[in-house]
Amino acid sequence: MSGERFRSLTSWFFSRRVLTVLAAWVVLSGLGTWRHHKRWIEYNASDSWTVVDSMLHVLVLPGWVAAKVTGGHYNAVYSLHWAIIVNTIGFGMIGAGYLVASGVSRRLSAWLQEITCTQSESVDVDRRSLLRAAPELALVAGGGGLVYTTLIEPAWIHVRRHDVPIAGLPSEFDGLRVLQITDTHRGPRVTASFIAEAVRLGLAQEPDLAVLTGDYVHQGAKFIEESAALMAPLARAVPTVGVLGNHDWYAGSRRVRGALSAHGVWMVDNDRCFMQTRNTLSHDAGGLCIAGVGDLLEDDVEPSAAFAGVGRDVPRLLLSHNPDVAEMRELRDHRVDLMLSGHTHGGQVSLPLIGAPGVPSRYGQKYSKGLVDGPSCRVHISTGVGMSVAPFRFGVPPEINVLTLVKA
Numbered sequence: 001m002s003g004e005r006f007r008s009l010t011s012w013f014f015s016r017r018v019l020t021v022l023a024a025w026v027v028l029s030g031l032g033t034w035r036h037h038k039r040w041i042e043y044n045a046s047d048s049w050t051v052v053d054s055m056l057h058v059l060v061l062p063g064w065v066a067a068k069v070t071g072g073h074y075n076a077v078y079s080l081h082w083a084i085i086v087n088t089i090g091f092g093m094i095g096a097g098y099l100v101a102s103g104v105s106r107r108l109s110a111w112l113q114e115i116t117c118t119q120s121e122s123v124d125v126d127r128r129s130l131l132r133a134a135p136e137l138a139l140v141a142g143g144g145g146l147v148y149t150t151l152i153e154p155a156w157i158h159v160r161r162h163d164v165p166i167a168g169l170p171s172e173f174d175g176l177r178v179l180q181i182t183d184t185h186r187g188p189r190v191t192a193s194f195i196a197e198a199v200r201l202g203l204a205q206e207p208d209l210a211v212l213t214g215d216y217v218h219q220g221a222k223f224i225e226e227s228a229a230l231m232a233p234l235a236r237a238v239p240t241v242g243v244l245g246n247h248d249w250y251a252g253s254r255r256v257r258g259a260l261s262a263h264g265v266w267m268v269d270n271d272r273c274f275m276q277t278r279n280t281l282s283h284d285a286g287g288l289c290i291a292g293v294g295d296l297l298e299d300d301v302e303p304s305a306a307f308a309g310v311g312r313d314v315p316r317l318l319l320s321h322n323p324d325v326a327e328m329r330e331l332r333d334h335r336v337d338l339m340l341s342g343h344t345h346g347g348q349v350s351l352p353l354i355g356a357p358g359v360p361s362r363y364g365q366k367y368s369k370g371l372v373d374g375p376s377c378r379v380h381i382s383t384g385v386g387m388s389v390a391p392f393r394f395g396v397p398p399e400i401n402v403l404t405l406v407k408a
Helices: 003-013 016-041 047-059 061-071 073-077 080-115 121-155 192-203 224-229 232-237 246-262 323-327 329-333
Strands: 158-166 176-181 209-212 240-242 271-277 280-282 288-292 316-319 338-341 370-373 378-381 399-407
Touching: 016 047, 016 080, 047 061, 047 080, 047 121, 061 073, 061 080, 073 080, 158 370, 158 378, 176 192, 192 232, 192 399, 209 232, 209 316, 224 246, 240 288, 323 338, 323 378, 338 399
Parallel strands: 158 399, 176 209, 209 240, 288 316, 316 338, 338 378
Antiparallel strands: 176 399, 271 280, 271 288, 370 378
8 A cells, every 4th residue: 555545544534524433433332232231131221211212222223123133032132242233333334324425425526526617616616515515414314304203203192083883872872982092012112101191191082981902011021010000090080991912911911911900991801891881881781892802913812702692782892902803704703893903003104105114914004003994894993102113103103092983
């Protein structure tokens, strides 16, 4: 290597831009590893750090995807070794990408200066300045997108409303307001205060009945009692019925069910209860049946057990965490006036023209969100309150739902 080239390379390496990137790499790699260890390995992270930890996680999300594919989900998430690798390589690639983009923009700027020498100096300067600033502008735009998807939209709870006609609905239940809350996912990504706010917002809608369609906790058993206690204000105010989701089974189905029941939630996995007035739930048949089935991924789905002894003339709501249950042939043998589900989170990301590219359903976007027609009944799918696979939302804000039952 010639002396001039060596000096040029040395000058570049010790330039302010490169040193700044190296310093940022060291700081962010260390911060990302430390925060992952506190939140996911020690399970001892303050809720005040939730947004920061989410942003750090999203910045190196491709690395976590690769780690989970290579090492397995639990081995990767709960390993300090993987946390160091993912954060070091992930933030290193971001820094390297920035330096490459910066170098390309400078070369393009020099090239533009050569070919525009016949044009006015002001135009030439403007173009070169824009090219030189392109990497910084990209960082600002990316940072703005990161803030929106991890800080703004996930904290923006919407109230979605639907009127649902029910054939044979008794007159005393005409106009019954059903509040649905689902997928709160209390855990490392979703704070107790946020879930409490969703519950307060739900009670402000003055519901007559509350239904909870699963995934109260996320990643382990630590938050079981707290997640159940967060539902207690609902159960004290209105009749409240629930079923379990797949994450509740991962945490411990008996403990989750027991905690919710202790706080006044009537659990109906492969079971049922009845509203005979707007104020009470009962084992006695009649009025309006609220039934539930087990989670499709982790439990048995038994519609026959759920509707055992229910007369065909009794209107029925069915709670099922997973909306794919609507496609089961076994369900077609039973009257279901409305099925209420969660699980899909609306895909958490919905893009213009494309829609939600990643919906955890065998039927694509059919059951991503909203009120849709299944083979044998109408299905309402809520996008839920919390987050699961990744700590961001785009085009799919969190929601609670008010469904008003009306006589058909």
